[in-house]
Amino acid sequence: MEAKMSVGVYGMGRFGSFWAKELAKHGFSVVGYGRSAKTAPEGVRLGSEDEVLACSVLFFCVSISSFSEVLDRTSSRIADTTVVMDTCSVKLYPAKQMREKLPKQVQCIATHPMFGPDSGKNGVQGLPLVISAVRCEDSTLQFWVEEFKRWNLQVLQMSCDQHDREAAWSQGITHFIGRTLSELSLGDTELATTGYKTLLTVMQQTCNDPLQLFYDLQRYNPYARQMRMGLKGALDTVMDALKKQEEGR
Numbered sequence: 146m147e148a149k150m151s152v153g154v155y156g157m158g159r160f161g162s163f164w165a166k167e168l169a170k171h172g173f174s175v176v177g178y179g180r181s182a183k184t185a186p187e188g189v190r191l192g193s194e195d196e197v198l199a200c201s202v203l204f205f206c207v208s209i210s211s212f213s214e215v216l217d218r219t220s221s222r223i224a225d226t227t228v229v230m231d232t233c234s235v236k237l238y239p240a241k242q243m244r245e246k247l248p249k250q251v252q253c254i255a256t257h258p259m260f261g262p263d264s265g266k267n268g269v270q271g272l273p274l275v276i277s278a279v280r281c282e283d284s285t286l287q288f289w290v291e292e293f294k295r296w297n298l299q300v301l302q303m304s305c306d307q308h309d310r311e312a313a314w315s316q317g318i319t320h321f322i323g324r325t326l327s328e329l330s331l332g333d334t335e336l337a338t339t340g341y342k343t344l345l346t347v348m349q350q351t352c353n354d355p356l357q358l359f360y361d362l363q364r365y366n367p368y369a370r371q372m373r374m375g376l377k378g379a380l381d382t383v384m385d386a387l388k389k390q391e392e393g394r
C-alpha cells in the first residue's frame with residue numbers, strides 16, 4: 146500500500162482544527178501544531194513545531210495579520226521539498242509574503258477554502274475553494290486541484306487579485322453587515338419574518354468568527370475600503386430617496 150502523504154497544519158485554532166480533521170478524513174497523515182493546542186481533532190496527531198514544518202505538505206492556518214511574522218520565524222526551517230499553502234481569507238497579501246519570505250526552492254500555493262466549521266459542519270461537498278499558484282510546478286497545482294475536486298469541492302482557479310476583488314463584495318460585505326447589525330443588539334421576536342431570521346443568521350454566523358478575522362478581512366483586502374464606501378454611498382442614496390418622498394418632491 147502507498148504510504149500516506151504527511152501533511153502538517155500550522156495553527157490549530159477554529160479553522161486549523163477543522164481543516165486538519167478534513168485532511169485526515171480524506172486519507173492524509175496529519176500532524177497539527179498550535180501554540181496552545183491541547184487536544185487533537187479526530188484523526189489528527191499533535192506534534193512539535195519542527196515536526197509540522199518538516200512535513201511534505203504544510204498548510205498555514207494562522208490569522209492574516211500574524212502570517213508575515215510566522216513566516217519570519219519558520220521559513221528557514223521549512224525543507225526545500227515541502228509544498229506550502231496558506232488558507233487566509235484574503236489572497237494578494239499572503240501570496241506576496243510567501244513569494245518574498247519562503248526560500249526560492251520551496252513551492253507555494255495560495256488557497257482559500259470559502260467555508261469553515263459553521264458552514265462545513267454537515268460536510269464540505271459543493272462548497273467553493275479558491276486556489277492560485279504562487280510559485281510551483283504545474284503538476285503540483287494540478288495534484289491539489291484534483292485532490293480537492295475529489296472532496297467534491299467546487300474548485301475555483303483564479304488570480305489572487307480576482308479573488309480579493311470578488312471576495313470584498315461577497316464575504317467582506319457579509320462580515321461588515323453582520324458586525325454592523327450586532328452593534329444594534331437585535332434580538333429574536335415572536336413576529337420575526339423569514340427575512341429577519343436570515344438577517345439574524347448573518348449576524349450570528351459572522352460574529353461567531355474571531356473579531357481579528359473581521360479586522361483582517363477589512364484591512365488586508367485592498368478592495369475592502371471601496372466596498373465599505375460603496376455601502377455608505379448606497380445608504381445615503383436610499384436615505385435621500387426617502388427624504389424626497391417625505392418632502393413630496
Ligand SMILES: O=C(O)C(=O)C[C@]1(C(=O)O)C=C[C@@H](O)C=C1
Nearest residue numbers: 234259260261262263264265354
Ligand atoms: O463556516 C464558518 O465557520 C465561517 O465562518 C466561514 C467563513 C465565512 O462564512 O465567512 C469565514 C472565514 C473563511 O474565510 C471562509 C468562510
